[in-house]
Amino acid sequence: MLKYDRLQTILDITNREGSVSFQTLSKKLSVSEDTIRRDIKELNDRDLLRAVRGGAHSIVQKKYHYRDREKAGLEQKKIIAQKALSLIKDDQVLFFDGGTSILELTKILPKDLKVTIITNSFPVASVIEDHPLIDIIFLGGRLYKSAFTTFGNTTLESIANFKADLYFLGVCSITPENLSCNYQEDAETKRAMMKQSVRIVGLCTSDKFDTESSFIIDKTKKLDIIVTEHESTSPQMRKYIAQGIELL
Template identity: 60%
Template structure:
C-alpha cells in the first residue's frame, strides 16, 4: 500500500470515529505500530489530525467565523437549546458566551422567565434585548470581529465581579481530557466564566465530540453537564460519562 493511501485511511478512520489508536490502525493496515506512529506525526504536522498518547484524535473542522457558523447545523442546535432551557429557573443569574448554540438558547427563553443574563456576545445581547423580564448585563472590552464577542482585561474583570448559577458554554472542541477552542482570547473568557459559575453546562453538536482545537480551556471534568442533539449512541459520550459528566 502506498504511503498516501495509508495516510488517507488513517485520517478517515480518525475522523469517522473521533479517535484512533496505534494498535487498531496497525492491525487494519498490516504495518507496525512504529510506522503508524510516524504516519500520525506527519499528519499532525499537516494539521489533518492531532497526535495524542497512544494514537490520534480528529481536529475540529467547524468554521471559524461566526457568520459561517450561525446557520450551520441549525436544526441540531435548536434541539440542544430546547434541552438547555429546561435547566433554567426564574431568579437565576447566568453566563451566556458567544457560542452559536448558546444563541439559539437565548432566542427561546420563555417570556415570563425572570433571570439575569451576563454575556460578552453581541448576537446574544441582541436576542435578549427585547425580552420583557430578563435583565441583561453586557461585558465590555475589545471586539473580536470573528466571533462578535468582547475579550481582554476589561471583559475578564467584568466576569470576576459575579458568581453565577449556570454558565452555558458554547463548545468548539471536546475530548475526554480537555476542552479547547480556536482563539486564545476565547479560551481565557471561557475559563474565567467556568471559574465564576456554580455549574457549567456545555452545548455542542455531536460532531465536536472527540475533536481538539489549538487553545486549551480546561480539563473536561470541570464541566458538569453536556447537551447534544443526540445523547444516545453519540460516539465519545461514554468516555465523558465516566468522568461524571451528565449527558442530556
C-alpha cells in the same frame, strides 16, 4: 518562557502563517532549533499540527465567520437549545458566551422568565434587549469582529465581579480529557466564566466530540452537564459519562 507557553506560541504562529520553519521559530522564541524540533514533534504527535521537513504546517480548518457558523447544523442546535432550556429557572444568574448554540437557546427563552444573563456576545444581547423580564449585563472589552464577542483584560476583570448559578458554554472542540477552541482570547474568556460559575453546562453538537483545537480551555471533567442532540447511550458518549458528566 515555560514549555506550555512556548507550545501555544508555536501553534499560534503556525496557524496564523499556515506554515513556518524551524529557523524562524528558533529566532522568534530565542531557543535552539533542536528544542523547536522536539516541540513540533510533540505537537504533531498530539495532532495539533503537521511536522514537515524543515518546519511545520497548520491543520486548523478555516475559522468561519460567526454568520456562517450560525447557519451550520441549525436543526441540531435547536434540539440542544430545547433541552438546555429545562435547566433554567427563575431568579438565576447565568453566563452566556458567544457560541452559536447559545444564541439558539437565547431565542427561545420564555417571555415570563425572570433571570439575569451576563454575556460577552452581541447577538445574545441583541435578542435579549426586548425581553420584558430578563436583566442583561453586557461585558465590555475589545471587539472580536468575526465572532461578535468582546475579549481582553476588561472582559476578564468584569467576569471576576460575578458569580453565576449556571454557565452555558458553547463547545468548540471536546475530548474526554480537554475542552479546547481556536482562539487564545476565547479560551481565556471561557476559562474565566467557568471559574465564576457554580455549575457548567456545555452545549455541543455531535460533530464537536473527539476533536481538538489549538488552545486548551480546561479539563473536560470540569463540565457538570453536556447537552447534545447525540444519543447518550452510544459508545462515544460513555467516555464522557465516565468523567462524571451528566449527558442531557
